[in-house]
Amino acid sequence: MNALLDPFRFGFMLEAFAMGALLGAVAAVLSCFLVLRGWSLMGDAVSHAVLPGIVLASMSGLPLAVGAFVSGLFCAVASGWIKAHTRLKEDTAMGVAFTGLFALGLVLMSKHVSDLHLDHVLFGNILGIPRPQLIEATVLSVLVLAAVLMLRRDLLLVAFDPAQARALGRPVAALNYTLLTLLSLSIVTSMQLVGLLLVIAMLITPGATAFLLARRFDEMLLKAVLSAVGSALVGIYVSFFLNGSPAACIVLVQALVFVGALLFAPGKGLLRRA
Amino acid sequence: MLTLEANQVTVTYPSGLTALRDASLRLSGGTICALVGVNGSGKSTLFKSLMGFLTPTHGSVSINGRPVREAQKQSWVAYVPQAEEVDWTFPVSVHDVVMMGRYGGMNFLRIPRASDRAAVEQSLRRVGLWDLRDRQIGELSGGQKKRVFVARALAQSSRIILLDEPFTGVDVKTEEAIIALLRELRAEGCLILVSTHNLGSVPEFCDQVVLINRTILCYGPTDEVFTPENLTEAFGGALRAFEFDRSTVEAHDDRQVTVLTDDERPLVLGKRGHLEYRERQGREALVSEREERERAARAAKNGAQED
Numbered sequence: 162m163n164a165l166l167d168p169f170r171f172g173f174m175l176e177a178f179a180m181g182a183l184l185g186a187v188a189a190v191l192s193c194f195l196v197l198r199g200w201s202l203m204g205d206a207v208s209h210a211v212l213p214g215i216v217l218a219s220m221s222g223l224p225l226a227v228g229a230f231v232s233g234l235f236c237a238v239a240s241g242w243i244k245a246h247t248r249l250k251e252d253t254a255m256g257v258a259f260t261g262l263f264a265l266g267l268v269l270m271s272k273h274v275s276d277l278h279l280d281h282v283l284f285g286n287i288l289g290i291p292r293p294q295l296i297e298a299t300v301l302s303v304l305v306l307a308a309v310l311m312l313r314r315d316l317l318l319v320a321f322d323p324a325q326a327r328a329l330g331r332p333v334a335a336l337n338y339t340l341l342t343l344l345s346l347s348i349v350t351s352m353q354l355v356g357l358l359l360v361i362a363m364l365i366t367p368g369a370t371a372f373l374l375a376r377r378f379d380e381m382l383l384k385a386v387l388s389a390v391g392s393a394l395v396g397i398y399v400s401f402f403l404n405g406s407p408a409a410c411i412v413l414v415q416a417l418v419f420v421g422a423l424l425f426a427p428g429k430g431l432l433r434r435a
Numbered sequence: 436m437l438t439l440e441a442n443q444v445t446v447t448y449p450s451g452l453t454a455l456r457d458a459s460l461r462l463s464g465g466t467i468c469a470l471v472g473v474n475g476s477g478k479s480t481l482f483k484s485l486m487g488f489l490t491p492t493h494g495s496v497s498i499n500g501r502p503v504r505e506a507q508k509q510s511w512v513a514y515v516p517q518a519e520e521v522d523w524t525f526p527v528s529v530h531d532v533v534m535m536g537r538y539g540g541m542n543f544l545r546i547p548r549a550s551d552r553a554a555v556e557q558s559l560r561r562v563g564l565w566d567l568r569d570r571q572i573g574e575l576s577g578g579q580k581k582r583v584f585v586a587r588a589l590a591q592s593s594r595i596i597l598l599d600e601p602f603t604g605v606d607v608k609t610e611e612a613i614i615a616l617l618r619e620l621r622a623e624g625c626l627i628l629v630s631t632h633n634l635g636s637v638p639e640f641c642d643q644v645v646l647i648n649r650t651i652l653c654y655g656p657t658d659e660v661f662t663p664e665n666l667t668e669a670f671g672g673a674l675r676a677f678e679f680d681r682s683t684v685e686a687h688d689d690r691q692v693t694v695l696t697d698d699e700r701p702l703v704l705g706k707r708g709h710l711e712y713r714e715r716q717g718r719e720a721l722v723s724e725r726e727e728r729e730r731a732a733r734a735a736k737n738g739a740q741e742d
């Protein structure tokens with residue numbers, strides 16, 4: 162019986178629970194907007210595109226987060242520009258931009274000898290977070306969360322009906338860039354802890370799950386956050402016993418919750434239609 | 436004074452297609468004006484330029500004599516989008532959508548005040564959707580969906596309203612309800628521009644018409660613009676005509692011909708190409724005026740023969 166409480170006996174585990182829940186909540190709120198805008202690929206794109214920024218920052222001694230943020234945002238803006246000025250669709254523009262930047266990052270990395278390991282970037286490490294990083298991640302997460310929640314009505318309006326937003330004189334382009342900036346910040350923050358491959362999932366799955374379960378937007382936000390926080394806690398807890406990657410366990414639980422919603426969502430679930 | 440003005444507007448899309456060339460137009464308040472043209476003639480493109488969603492490649496738009504940007508800041512113009520442009524799976528309720536009409540006047544957290552709630556309720560009641568206010572928008576019929584966006588335009592309380600194909604895919608009941616509402620708004624002095632490719636309903640409620648086909652062909656009062664020549668020019672070969680002279684309708688049919696159509700109202704033109712209306716009532720003056728003219732024409736002709 163006592164063995165089941167073991168994960169709560171270690172400081173690093175408690176920190177992991179707290180950070181997992183916080184990062185999960187931030188990503189979940191963003192994922193609602195990404196899913197509704199048809200921008201699910203954007204998380205994928207930006208999180209790959211940060212790589213050259215990280216390498217360049219590490220070469221020049223700047224904070225990695227700054228480099229990551231700049232190159233992630235560059236990718237998002239460049240895709241938007243290509244889409245607006247050519248006949249290409251947005252997903253194509255994004256695909257070209259982010260794979261190009263990721264490849265650039267790989268090439269730079271091979272030229273640059275440092276303590277930067279691809280493994281760390283890809284998978285992160287949520288167990289044993291250095292204190293300064295813990296504080297930085299907490300502050301950034303709280304800021305992003307507060308900003309998104311405060312702007313949620315305008316962001317929703319722009320997602321639902323950009324024409325109406327313009328008719329009311331809302332700054333549509335500025336709101337889009339704000340959302341992209343917040344997305345990049347969230348990715349940069351989460352990446353060092355859960356790794357870029359799993360940030361992508363955290364930026365899609367909770368929103369997708371909540372979309373299946375909600376009829377109103379605020380309800381969707383709430384359900385996305387609940388599913389993300391729950392998945393983080395359960396995932397990290399399970400990983401302790403499996404001795405597996407905590408981030409992978411979080412995402413796996415999120416995926417299972419999604420499957421549950423798919424099958425059992427009231428009224429809409431595949432098994433409820435019959 | 437409400438005015439809506441386009442000066443030599445040309446719109447070229449990034450694909451290279453010029454959807455609108457040199458389109459000029461000037462309308463002013465207290466009118467329902469139809470924007471009539473075939474699919475692809477640039478109706479939506481003109482609307483988007485008037486709303487400032489598209490910046491014209493050449494030319495300019497002005498609203499109440501001011502640039503579009505200022506009109507947007509002041510929410511002078513409300514827009515009812517084409518149904519295809521809306522994502523109906525969105526997790527928003529009927530009430531949420533109508534409330535979006537009020538965002539312009541709210542503080543930046545967009546927390547509705549009592550006056551906003553009252554305006555939303557009044558708009559929803561006016562289009563008969565108050566009882567369905569908590570429905571997710573995808574759970575509505577085609578006609579109800581259209582009315583949600585009309586209610587949003589009402590809630591915005593803008594005096595200039597643009598409606599893009601409000602009658603496409605809509606049942607007759609909704610069409611009549613929307614038309615009744617537009618008439619009320621015209622009586623209140625609003626400037627309303629409605630795009631449609633359904634010719635039949637235009638004379639019934641629009642006092643002005645703009646004919647469009649990649650440019651503005653002509654515009655003005657309905658009975659001046661709605662002539663067979665103008666319509667043929669606007670629609671090219673896309674119009675189906677039923678000419679009584681060439682048909683098997685004979686003298687013994689008198690005026691007992693019944694015209695039936697499914698959802699689209701027929702446009703009926705008289706012998707000399709003038710408009711015929713559904714209701715004689717209220718248009719007695721028009722009818723007697725025409726009879727007068729006919730009699731005068733006949734008399735002149737007879738006089739000429741006797742000479």
Ligand SMILES: Nc1ncnc2c1ncn2[C@@H]1O[C@H](COP(=O)(O)OP(=O)(O)O)[C@@H](O)[C@H]1O
Pocket residue numbers: 448449450452454472473474475476477478479480481
């Ligand atoms: N975003 C766009 N990009 C490229 N071409 C477009 C775009 N929107 C419309 N068009 C083209 O412009 C022309 C006019 O379209 P539109 O204004 O939608 O006409 P309507 O509303 O009268 O049916 C059409 O040929 C259409 O294919």
Ligand SMILES: [Mg+2]
Pocket residue numbers: 478479480517599600
């Ligand atoms: Mg159109």
